[in-house]
Amino acid sequence: MIEATRIVHHRHGVPVYDYRSDQVTPPVSLLRFDRHAERGHRPHIHNFPVLLYVRSAGVVYVIAAGQVIEAAPPHRFESAVGVFFDPAALGDAGRAPWPAWRAHPLLFPFLHEHSGGVLELALPVERRPLWDSTIAAIEAELAQRQEGYRQAASAHLTLLLIDLARLAADVVGDLRRSGEPLLAEVFDVIDQRHTAPLSLRDVADAVGMTPGHLTTVVRRRTGRTVQAWITERRMTEARRLLAETDLPVGEIARRVGIPDAGYFTRLFRRNNDLSPRQWRAQPASLAR
Template identity: 80%
Template structure:
């Protein structure tokens, strides 16, 4: 992984990585690979943010699905490749926690695919490879020099890549639109807007005009998780942000994420993270590796 990522929890023993959202970490990170440096981990892991790997010598692009268990391929396949890791919130409201509400963005649909192993392989036509080469080189320059406005400039270059990626993955994007992904975007938007107050499956179902049973079936089929699990995830994402970025007492944080009972909030946080909120806030900074 890159220094911009961190393990936020484990799902069935598999580490889940999130992209750091602070004033120091750039919104995009590049990681170059060679015959001795494999992408990511060789052991199973999960990203909660979009990742793509471009293999310049062959023009192959590997689109890593968010939320799925990934196992890195053999090192040789990635010789000469560059990984692009980024905070999805960079394409919208820069202040939002990059949780699944980013699924509403049309340029990020390719990262929602359901391919086996969590990786979709595409090929960049020879005529379009200069666009990819120049965009990645420009992002690299912006991240290295970090002159005024570098975040906006890097975002602009990444946007060009994502537009071309969406065109390469046109069939996949079309399938996602037809299979209910816009509904998921609406569900996540409701949760995003209302997670700071009492919110139930029935409330979300009413907001999107569906029965609770039907909504549960659709969401579980497309994401492998329940609506209530996504409500909890949104609250936990906001709780982690408040624990990391503020000195607010745990009771105040509980109320801000729609859970007025601090004891229940603490039990829920511990169940999801293996630590109490105070322990999570006071834990040593993780060792970073490139």
């Protein structure tokens, strides 16, 4: 991965990356690959959207967030460029790393469920100059870093995402019809209430559904349960507090809605392969 990303934990031995959200890291990052890049590919997961544009093949790969990417796309990486970005580049509706960004209409293509987490889209010849010039403009902004470069890079990114949404119109339409607005509401409830005791029934009551039906819908669309998403939100906040504050572990547990510090420690270890103190003691390059 690139410097703008960081490993935050492992899921069953597979590294999980987040995009850094700070004032130093640009909201968009580009990575140009050579033809041998695929040899170094390893399974990984990232909690943010990624595009891979292979100019020589006229193909755009939409790489889903949260899924294990088992293999590199089949085309060779010759003339390929990866576009990595913090969903927050699109404004408050695109917060990262928590998946509330799934509610943003321009990010719907990244919620696909294609095999291996990779959706391949053919890019018509007449649209390739737009992609070439827009990516070049982002690259120039990142290289020069003049006043307002973050806003300019985000504006160019938005143009790419608009064109991507049009390319993926069928995928986006299916997602709109299959319950994404409900998921956005579920994530919003969890986001607002994860600092206090929160159960599946609480979330179900808030969105006006039975717990059983809500479980079915969320599992079908995300592969995970509501309780797993509650835990993920709490772990995201716990990792942030461990990295950015000196608060005692017991206080961090309380702040993420888990009053029992012992249970919090066991849950954190189960989800991150390290205890809270071990995670905090990692070098900054790994823990932040």
